[in-house]
Amino acid sequence: MSQDAKKPLGRILLQQRAVTQAQLDAALEEARATGVPLATKLTDSGTVSEVEALKALSEQSGVPGIDLNQVCIRLADLNILPREIAVRHKLLPVLVRDDRIFVAMAAPTEKKVIDELEFVTGKRVFPYIALAGPLQRVIAQAYEMSDRGEAYYVGPQCPPEVLRKAGLSIAPKAPEGAATHAAPAVPRPPAVPTNTGPRPAPATIEPRPAPAKPAASPPRPPPAARAPAPDPSVVVDDALNRMAAADELTDADFGNTGKEVSVVTDLPGDKPQAPKAGQRTVLIVDDEDEIRRLLRRVLESRGFRVREADRGNTALKLVKEEPPDVMILDAMLPEVHGFDIARRIKGSERYGKIPIVMVSAVYRGWRFAEDLKASYGVDTFIEKPFKIADVVSAVEKALEHKKESAEPAEKISAEAERHLAAGIAAYKAGDFEKAATHLREGTKIDPLAYRLHFHLGLLYGKQGQIFEAISELETALDINNKHFPALKNLAVLYQKAGFRNKAIETWERALHVAPDDATRQTIKEHLLGLL
Secondary structure, eight states, rough: OOOOOOOHHHHHHHHHSOHHHHHHHHHHHHHHHHOOOHHHHHHHSSOOHHHHHHHHHHHHHHHHHEEEEGGGGGGGGGGSOHHHHHHHOOOOOOOOSSHHHHEEEEEOOOOHHHHHHHHHSEEEEEEEEOOHHHHHHHHHHOOOHHHTTOOEEEEETTTTHHHHHHTBOOHHHTTTTTOOOOOOOOOOOOOOOOOOOOOOOOOOOOOOOOOOOOOOOOOOOOOOOOOOOOOOTEEOOHHHHHHHOOOOOOTTTTTTOOOOOOOOOOSSSSSOOOOOEEEEEHHHHHHHHHHHHHHHHHHTTTTTTEEEEHHHHHHHHHHHHSSSSSSEEESSOOOHHHHHHHHHHHTTTTTOOOOOEEEEOOTTTTTOOGGHHHTTTOOOEEESSOOHHHHHHHHHHHHHTOOOOOOOHHHHHHHHHHHHHHHHHHHTTTOHHHHHHHHHHHHOOOOOOOOHHHHHHHHHHTTOHHHHHHHHHHHHHHHHHHHHHHHHHHHHHHHHTOOOOOOOHOOOOOOOOOOSSSHHHHHHHHHHOOO
């Protein structure tokens, strides 16, 4: 049920009654003659508004549109992306958070560009489609303002509420098409793109304080899903908006801990033989078969026990099932990048002592990957093409200096489960802040325990923290990719965030693991509506 090809933009505009056939034919002829994209041609001529064009582009591309007239961009965020790359690929960071980047792009379906941006930054990228002409102009203006040392780029129609929440004073209205910038008061992050709608009341999304615990002693029922206030700069087609409004998160599976908190599914191949007495295990993670075979042969000849993974998700599952003594980790992997794997492992109590030898071709186009190793705890970085002797030497040296965990794995796992149980109890008692605290503490102890991430994702979703919820549910599915409640709720969240293609992809995954025929039929009807 996947989309095989993009629907022509002109057909979408006709269906939305934004243009007539005569207007479309004339614009297409001019666009072919000048090389200007159709949407830009129609907006520059005044035939359609930018919001109408963005709605059509959103439907065509499957990602939300972003109205650059209404954005407030913290210019310090541009430091994450050199200007020449922004100009070449027509992309602009509109907001950078600790673990993710929201990017305006002229071509948000270019997966290779997104993968490379995620790789060099170590952050999750959420792409938004923007009109090519305005985007190029804003890129030039924003980087010039940044070079002058200014703090913010403010679109000419940025709502006062967004300025106030960004900590900016409201400047006098500038001439149409000109950027404005105001003196910062107490700088805070600008608006976060989130749930969408046609010209809704402006607001920003920030982590919200949980409701206070009621004074009455009897526990109250879990909260109903609370939709976040939408960002005015984000535009999504009306059909997806209606579908997103109709579907809500369900917490029916919240509190279900029937299986062990650390369960892993879909491990590759047969269970390997247990290591011999004193034998060390090396996990090789690389998507190139030849490299894995070569390293396996050399390491086994030296007495090591070797396990292999060709993808990021498989590597996480193998670490969860049986933590290795050392990892040889490629940086650029399918599904989950090597730096993200290192971040999850090194930041935890249970796996933080595993030495990581990273081998990868240094990406010289944007930033040296070497610069990132200190941020992610990589013990050694070796550039491809490498000498086998260097890798073996790095493995042996890492094992010599490896520090064992002070606590046994069983005790650490039990502590993670205690936090899960406490988080569930607090949620049911109506203390959502305490519930979130326990669940977050549990993920720090064991970042590969999928039920902790699943429950935290549901809690964030119920509180309207859409992108935090998406991140947690995706992490849960990295470990257990057949968990139907996580897939269903993730699909709903993608709809609410305006990501049609990601919603379709997730509903298709949910279809294959649906618990019964009635649920499967409902999902099929849902997919038809999205398609």
